[in-house]
Amino acid sequence: MTKKSIQTFAAGMILATGVLAIVFFLTGKDEAEADTTTKETLAAKVTEADVKSYLDSKKEVSVSRDTYQQLLDYKEKALKASEDGDAKSDQTADKQKGKSIKVVIKNGMSTSDVSDMLEKEGIINSSKDFNDYVIDAGYHKEIRAGKFNLKTGMTFKQIVKALTK
16 A cells, blocks of 8 residues: 555545534434424324234233233132142152152163163152263162162162172
């Protein structure tokens, strides 16, 4: 680049900056005031029909405060009834929770075979979760063959501890 071309480029930058500054200072305030007054007038003109059409377009509904409170009260009653039912089922689960089950692990069984067997016996809820736990924790090579007494409701850690003794 020559000295002349650099000077021309610099002059162009100065001119462009000056034009932008003039436009910014002369037009910015008036437009900002016009925007706020437009928003205020629009907010005042929103009607109930506009709100209903908006809610219909979004597939939503509005309810009165009284109706909303009734729904909340109903929900609370339903949750209490559900908890009472859960408490009864928890009592039956607690009776089964300490149930002792004999498990036989044979030589050559994989961890997935063991976890499937434990799920069938009702000791664990998910063979996949147990298998993932055993592999992630690094116990998949430490599980021993033999006869084990396990109880329903044991944690994965307790089961692994019993199977690796």
